[in-house]
Amino acid sequence: MYESKMSFFNSDVPEIVLKSLFSKYDKDGSGSLNSEELKTMAQNDLGMNKNQAEAFIMLGDKDGNQRISFQEFYEWIKSGERFSMIDDSSRFFLVRKAIELFKKFDKDGSGVLEKAEMDEVLMSFGAKREHLDAHLKAIDKGGDGTVSFSEFLDYLNWLPRQ
Incomplete structure (x- = not known):
């Protein structure tokens, strides 16, 4: 490697x-x-x-x-x-999957998920429409109304903390 x-x-x-x-x-x-x-x-x-x-x-x-x-x-x-x-193959596999998922929903290629894009993510995961704003607020740690990849990865919670 x-x-x-x-x-x-x-x-x-x-x-x-x-x-x-x-x-x-x-x-x-x-x-x-x-x-x-x-x-x-x-x-x-x-x-x-x-x-x-x-x-x-x-x-x-x-x-x-x-x-x-x-x-x-x-x-x-x-x-x-x-x-x-990146170095741990099992963690890297999950990161790659998260990147693919993020890019799938980042329709405009801006590098962040805007509200409409994040709403689509949340609904695909089974969130109810009336709870979307609360979910976005909890995920958007920066408070800028968008979700960065870092925030998205934290939201997915696929990787154990080190």
């Missing part, structure tokens, strides 16, 4: 090393990486395949804006979660 490259990224890696890696791919100097920049980094420097890179992007983008700020990247690398969702 890509174990040798991944072992470099542990919770003790200095921030300056992560900043240097991040800056290498921040071609436009925006302070965040778009999905193409992230995919290139994941595949070239982290040794991930296409599916692993997609999961890396979806898991790292906590606010669903299809970009990862250095802070999001730094916090994810430093967290206990790091690469376990």
Whole structure:
């Protein structure tokens, strides 16, 4: 797999090393990486395949804006979660299934589920129409009226907490 490259990224890696890696791919100097920049980094420097890179992007983008700020990247690398969702084959299988489900309902490809899209998810899971707003409020931890992949994954509750 890509174990040798991944072992470099542990919770003790200095921030300056992560900043240097991040800056290498921040071609436009925006302070965040778009999905193409992230995919290139994941595949070239982290040794991930296409599916692993997609999961890396979806898991790292906590606010669903299809970009990862250095802070999001730094916090994810430093967290206990790091690469376990990608490196553990059973967890990765569930993450891939969650990504497929998320993309199925993200009709406009915005990277977040808007209210109508999330209502469709909830109704497909058997929620009653009169409870949709309450469900969305509980799922939408950011309170912005949309559901990011991170919030969606938490809602599915398919993966045990580490």
